[in-house]
Amino acid sequence: DVKVTQSSRYLVKRTGEKVFLECVQDMDHENMFWYRQDPGLGLRLIYFSYDVKMKEKGDIPEGYSVSREKKERFSLILESASTNQTSMYLCASGGGTVATDTQYFGPGTRLTVL
Amino acid sequence: AQKITQTQPGMFVQEKEAVTLDCTYDTSDPSYGLFWYKQPSSGEMIFLIYQGSYDQQNATEGRYSLNFQKARKSANLVISASQLGDSAMYFCAMREIRTGANSKLTFGKGITLSVRP
Numbered sequence: 036d037v038k039v040t041q042s043s044r045y046l047v048k049r050t051g052e053k054v055f056l057e058c059v060q061d062m063d064h065e066n067m068f069w070y071r072q073d074p075g076l077g078l079r080l081i082y083f084s085y086d087v088k089m090k091e092k093g094d095i096p097e098g099y100s101v102s103r104e105k106k107e108r109f110s111l112i113l114e115s116a117s118t119n120q121t122s123m124y125l126c127a128s129g130g131g132t133v134a135t136d137t138q139y140f141g142p143g144t145r146l147t148v149l
Numbered sequence: 150a151q152k153i154t155q156t157q158p159g160m161f162v163q164e165k166e167a168v169t170l171d172c173t174y175d176t177s178d179p180s181y182g183l184f185w186y187k188q189p190s191s192g193e194m195i196f197l198i199y200q201g202s203y204d205q206q207n208a209t210e211g212r213y214s215l216n217f218q219k220a221r222k223s224a225n226l227v228i229s230a231s232q233l234g235d236s237a238m239y240f241c242a243m244r245e246i247r248t249g250a251n252s253k254l255t256f257g258k259g260i261t262l263s264v265r266p
Contacts, residue, residue: 044192070256077153077240077258078194093253125194137184138254140194 038062039141041126047147054113056144058126067109068138069093069101072123084109116148152176153241153257160262162231169216170226170260172241178202180246183224184254185215189237197239200224228262236264 080093
């Protein structure tokens with residue numbers, strides 16, 4: 036079974052703090068993704084990576100950065116957390132070049148910024 | 150313009166009955182894939198079923214089937230013989246194969262399904 040793990044299920048941070056969200060997958064997938072999920076808005080893509088050290092902006096990259104130093108690990112960074120970044124963050128891997136390739140998701144990190 | 154539209158505010162179904170969750174999509178791409186995911190209260194997104202734009206038959210996976218009507222651009226999920234464990238939020242998603250970032254999925258806003266005993 037594909038396993039995608041995220042470093043924390045729940046996280047509480049203060050405004051202005053630097054926040055790291057870690058994601059690890061064990062299926063040797065090329066592609067990894069970070070989404071945020073908000074009520075009534077569905078999932079929105081923040082950043083994705085299709086190879087080590089490669090990244091592309093998604094639909095809402097402002098206020099975020101990412102790092103992919105190793106194939107299995109993809110980190111989301113909030114340089115200076117703000118209250119409007121309070122959300123559920125979901126990491127996914129997979130979704131290759133074949134049409135049927137699906138994405139596999141981690142359990143999510145619920146981040147609260149005070 | 151929204152690419153994936155899920156307008157049902159919330160659905161209720163009696164246990165053991167069938168339910169249809171609606172999804173319409175918008176694309177000019179001839180080649181695309183459609184996905185349904187389930188998200189229980191635990192938060193994890195679970196892949197349910199896939200339909201390709203060129204597939205001749207509707208996809209089925211156990212109790213899940215996809216009612217794919219290409220001309221109407223709809224890809225409704227049908228859950229047969231509902232179970233209490235089917236209570237969750239359901240997301241429809243699409244991948245357009247032509248675009249450069251061919252792994253990207255676009256998600257709808259989701260539908261909440263509640264199964265009554």
